[in-house]
Amino acid sequence: MEKVVDFIRKQFKEPEQFIPLHAPVFVGNEKKYLNECIDSTFVSSVGKFVDRFEADIKAITGAKSAVATTNGTAALHIALHALDVSTHDIVITQPLTFVATCNAIKYTGATPLFVDVDLETMGMSSSSLRTFFEEHCELRTGRCIHKRTGEIVKACVPMHTFGFPCDIKLIVEICEEWNVAVVEDAAESLGSWVGKQHTGTFGKLGVFSFNGNKIVTAGGGGCVVTDDIELGKKIKHLTTTAKQPHPWAYRHEELGFNYRMPNINAALICAQLECLPQFLEKKRTLATAYKMFFEKQEIIFKWEQEGTTANFWLNTLLLKDEHQKTAFLEATNKNGVMTRPIWDLMTTLPMYQDSLDVPIPNAEYLASRIVNIPSSVII
Structure with missing residues (x-):
């Protein structure tokens, strides 16, 4: 040793x-951009660096829409919420992942169910996923139903473990056969590709993390990416407390979340993305x-x-x-x-051991x- x-x-x-x-x-320009942000007095959730960050992520990943969030867990939670995942739904994921993946699923009220991973990628196994569907699910009126519980299998969350892309193309193909939405947990995989396509852009939605231990960091921070422009607008609305635009009034027509990335964090990540x-x-x-x-x-x-x-x-x-x-x-x-x-x-944790x-x-x-x-x- x-x-x-x-x-x-x-x-x-x-x-x-x-x-x-x-x-x-x-x-890089971290101190310069942070000073610019402080001098502007826009250090909270509104400011030019938030807009720039979202534009930069779209440019890097090729996604059509990007929404900044406070962290990667919030990004995954809001992505699932925007797909109407809720109580009595099932979300498939992998047991070899950071606990935040499962916690975000649980925040919606849904139940996480686990399939195996590949030995090579350490990410979700497409063959285990297919076995799960074939042995435990059936399609009823276009919905994937778990035969034992009668619950709807609403989404699938594969994770690109340590930045190694999983078999995401086949996972998406299988989920499409069963009418299950894929939300990629790409928290660890900024800068990872399958062919010429960036991770996080294969599923309906993808999420990234910019925690302090990631390749680039906002101190915290996360984002949601999607090619569905309208869904992206919905997520942006939901992350800003679902506040309706108005010069002075505070009007909120649905449940929203205060998941906005502060401009001061966005200033830091913009400089990091340049590197x-x-x-x-x-x-x-x-x-x-x-x-x-x-x-x-x-x-x-x-x-x-x-x-x-x-x-x-x-x-x-x-x-x-x-x-x-x-x-x-x-x-x-x-x-x-x-x-x-x-x-x-x-599956060894008390809150998920029966899943x-x-x-x-x-x-x-x-x-x-x-x-x-x-x-x-x-x-």
Whole structure:
């Protein structure tokens, strides 16, 4: 393990100090734009940087509509709410994900149900998804009905784990057969592509996160993207407390949410987005170095699948077993190199442990073996 620690320290040019998992990097116009925002006095939810951020995201992803939000969880919640997901509905997702994915589903009152993941992508398995539909669902008057509960399967939320694109094309194709809307959890995959199409733009809606540990950050922040212009307008309205336009009156005709991204956060993310191409290049350089090193150590370093481009948000190792994983985590963290295991499976959490209809052997296998290693942009 000493070789691993020494190699990581060499990449980060840090012989002694603590090396975090993924720290933000500010090397562009962050201070300039923040000062502009402060001088303008528009530091809350109205201002030019919010508008610019939404335009920038459309340009980067190719989506026709983008709506800024306070964070990625809020983005996913409002996306599902805008599709009328509610109590007594079912939303399919994966058990190998950050808890915010499932929490956002639960906020709507819907029940999350889990299908397995692929060993290669660590994202939703299209074959497990198809099995779920064929064994547990039926179409009635154009709606996908869960045969055991009689509830409507309203949406499917696949996640691009650590920035590695899942089999999203086939997932969308299967869901279209069953009349189930796809909302992509692309929180971790800004800068990831399937062919020439950006993640987050395959489903009805896609969501991104700009938390402090992402490739680019607004301090917090998120957004919803879609090619449905009218749906985008609806989401923008709902995130601004559903307030009707009026010179002075406060009129709200439906339930809305205060999910607006403040202009001061938008100023920060606009500067960060200018650096995104540079950051992606630096992260690929680090990932390539890791790949070459760990292959010599006979440790599997997770790589992008053919036909996809990963952003390598978090560099990922697949170890031999639980014992090796624990030993790796103990040795690296003891020596000031931050590593972490993958999230606890959602099916092991008390609020979601009864939400399973199909086996999840791949998710269980990965959960016992995956670790993430330092992945910050090195300038």
